[in-house]
Amino acid sequence: xxxxxxxxxxxxxxxxxxxxxxxxxxxxxxxxxxxxxxxxxxxxxxxxxxxxxxxxxxxxxxxxxxxxxxxxxxxxxxxxxxxxxxxxxxxxxxxxxxxxxxxxxxxxxxxxxxxxxxxxxxxxxxxxxxxxxxxxxxxxxxxxxxxxxxxxxxxxxxxxxxxxxxxxxxxxxxxxxxxxxxxxxxxxxxxxxxxxxxxxxxxxxxxxxxxxxxxxxxxxxxxxxxxxxxxxxxxxxxxxxxxxxxxxxxxxxxxxxxxxxxxxxxxxxxxxxxxxxxxxxxxxxxxxxxxxxxxxxxxxxxxxxxxxxxxxxxxxxxxxxxxxxxxxxxxxxxxxxxxxxxxxxxxxxxxxxxxxxxxxxxxxxxxxxxxxxxxxxxxxxxxxxxxxxxxxxxxxxxxxxxxxxxxxxxxxxxxxxxxxxxxxxxxxxxxxx
Ligand code: FES
Ligand code: FE2
Numbered sequence: 001x002x003x004x005x006x007x008x009x010x011x012x013x014x015x016x017x018x019x020x021x022x023x024x025x026x027x028x029x030x031x032x033x034x035x036x037x038x039x040x041x042x043x044x045x046x047x048x049x050x051x052x053x054x055x056x057x058x059x060x061x062x063x064x065x066x067x068x069x070x071x072x073x074x075x076x077x078x079x080x081x082x083x084x085x086x087x088x089x090x091x092x093x094x095x096x097x098x099x100x101x102x103x104x105x106x107x108x109x110x111x112x113x114x115x116x117x118x119x120x121x122x123x124x125x126x127x128x129x130x131x132x133x134x135x136x137x138x139x140x141x142x143x144x145x146x147x148x149x150x151x152x153x154x155x156x157x158x159x160x161x162x163x164x165x166x167x168x169x170x171x172x173x174x175x176x177x178x179x180x181x182x183x184x185x186x187x188x189x190x191x192x193x194x195x196x197x198x199x200x201x202x203x204x205x206x207x208x209x210x211x212x213x214x215x216x217x218x219x220x221x222x223x224x225x226x227x228x229x230x231x232x233x234x235x236x237x238x239x240x241x242x243x244x245x246x247x248x249x250x251x252x253x254x255x256x257x258x259x260x261x262x263x264x265x266x267x268x269x270x271x272x273x274x275x276x277x278x279x280x281x282x283x284x285x286x287x288x289x290x291x292x293x294x295x296x297x298x299x300x301x302x303x304x305x306x307x308x309x310x311x312x313x314x315x316x317x318x319x320x321x322x323x324x325x326x327x328x329x330x331x332x333x334x335x336x337x338x339x340x341x342x343x344x345x346x347x348x349x350x351x352x353x354x355x356x357x358x359x360x361x362x363x364x365x366x367x368x369x370x371x372x373x374x375x376x377x378x379x380x381x382x383x384x385x386x387x388x389x390x391x392x393x394x395x396x397x398x399x400x401x402x403x404x405x406x407x408x409x410x411x412x413x414x415x416x417x418x419x420x421x422x423x424x425x426x427x428x429x430x431x432x433x
Contacts, residue, residue: 002027006432013424016395020384022427023197023392029332036313036430037062039154041163043315043326044068044078044139046340047147048184054097054112058089059338060328061153066139067091067101068149071113078139078151079114090136101136110136146175147182150315158262163311166409167264170309170317176301177322179288179346185324187356190339192365196377198314198329199423201337204373205308205316205325206265206419208255209396212238212248214372223249228321228358229272230351231282236270248415255307257414258407263312263426267414269319274303281354285347292346310419312426321358333381339363339370394420 002008002025012019012028022028042061045068049057056069058081065081067090081089083103090103090110100117101110107120114136119125139151143160145168150160164171175183194201204210215238218225223239223246240249251271259265290298306319314327322344328336341359343352363370384392397416404411412418 002031004031004433009431010428013428014391016398016421017391017393018424019390020392021390023199023381024332024384026332029197029329031431032329033062035432036427037064037153037329039152039157039430040313041141041143041150041152041158041160041311042313043311043324044142044149044151045076046183046185046324047076047144047149048182048186049095050076051186052097054099055095056091056098056112057095058091058093059326061139061151062329064153065089066151067136069098069112072111073113075113076142076144076149077113078142078149080137080139082137083108084116084134084136108134114138146171163262165262165264166260166407167266167309167311170266170306170319173301173304173306174317174319174322174342176293177289177304178344179285179292181292182345184343184345185340187341187343187352189341190359190364191336192370192374193330193334193336194374194377195333196335196374196381197332198327198335199427200377200380201327201335201373202310202313202316203420203423204377205310206257206267206414207417208252208257208267208414209416210373210376211252214376215369217372218368228362229277230285230354231277231279232272233276236272253413253415255414256411257416257419258404258409258411259419259422260409261426262429263423264310265312265419265422266309267307267419269304269307277302281348281350285344285351288346307414310423312423313430318363321362322355323359323363325363335377394424 012022044066045057050068050070053070053072056067058067067079067081069077069079071077081091083090085106085108088103088105090101109118111117116131116134119131139153140155141152143150145164148171219238224237225235227235237249237251239246255270256268257265304319309317316325318325322342324340324342326338330336341356361367394417397412397418400412401410401418402412
């Protein structure tokens with residue numbers, strides 16, 4: 001039996017390797033729900049999902065159901081979706097608009113900020129019952145950056161500013177691409193489950209090592225992936241011929257990963273020929289962007305710095321074919337992934353539509369890319385049932401970690417495992433008593 005002491009948890013993580021139990025042990029999973037998902041700052045939604053008072057979206061933080069709702073006063077609220085009477089979820093649609101929230105069981109009614117407005121048959125209430133004490137609970141802390149709303153379910157811990165830190169730049173990198181300076185997450189979502197531990201997907205977000213192998217079927221004869229952005233004629237060079245043999249391309253090997261404390265990190269952009277990017281739609285988009293920010297800034301924005309970014313523990317910003325991905329643990333061996341296509345406000349409609357269509361092909365539950373990863377996660381979970389060894393190796397590049405003096409961040413080739421080791425550093429911090 002696992003007792004959850006700091007001493008016991010620390011034994012699971014060693015330099016360059018982690019114990020298989022972190023993926024397979026349901027006692028450890030229960031502790032993760034309490035100590036990581038109950039403490040960390042977690043993505044609750046984007047303000048564009050709830051433009052009007054009364055608009056709401058329901059989801060879960062770890063296993064705790066929430067309602068992300070815009071109150072009458074215009075402020076976004078994150079309420080815990082649990083009736084203060086006897087506990088059922090009050091809001092049971094994925095999204096909608098309400099004047100008030102009424103519990104289906106005995107009809108108590110709550111305002112859009114969670115205040116209890118009405119108790120059915122109030123004459124039966126006990127003499128000590130105070131309506132003011134029975135509102136829907138709110139997330140303890142809430143923070144916003146450029147429409148991204150994050151919450152922490154714990155009263156104490158690092159501030160939202162400390163959590164976000166230098167990762168603000170990764171959000172800017174995405175949002176600045178919109179000619180109107182705003183993105184929207186109102187184009188629906190993909191949602192799928194895989195039979196594996198949640199950390200398998202989190203690790204994969206910054207793993208460039210697997211690309212030429214698990215995604216081998218996604219490249220053409222020249223070793224290039226399909227184009228993923230409006231205006232590109234070709235996609236990333238993943239494989240190339242070297243002395244008569246097919247090898248991972250130099251461009252892929254040149255990609256860097258960076259880590260930014262508390263598990264966050266990002267991979268640098270795969271080099272593509274930005275100056276040759278053109279199409280009728282792209283040229284309209286570019287001129288709208290230039291109109292707002294000027295030529296120099298537009299060139300900078302159109303040469304993105306980031307491929308994928310991870311806000312640990314479970315939010316990833318995919319900068320290439322753009323989407324936001326939220327990873328939600330359900331059980332030790334079951335995980336839900338939600339993919340939100342990103343629309344750039346002010347961009348031509350065809351360009352936003354093309355991006356949504358592309359995500360159907362690359363990152364839906366029945367796509368060319370994401371399904372490769374899901375197969376790897378499922379087979380890893382199955383393989384880890386073998387007791388052949390207790391340890392998972394994460395040592396690639398351990399001798400090559402370097403401080404990038406310009407950014408003041410630890411960095412190395414993205415085909416190494418710096419990012420995963422850094423995630424386990426954060427995991428340990430959260431998991432201590
Ligand atoms: Fe919600 Fe009774 S459980 S009103
Ligand atoms: Fe992948």
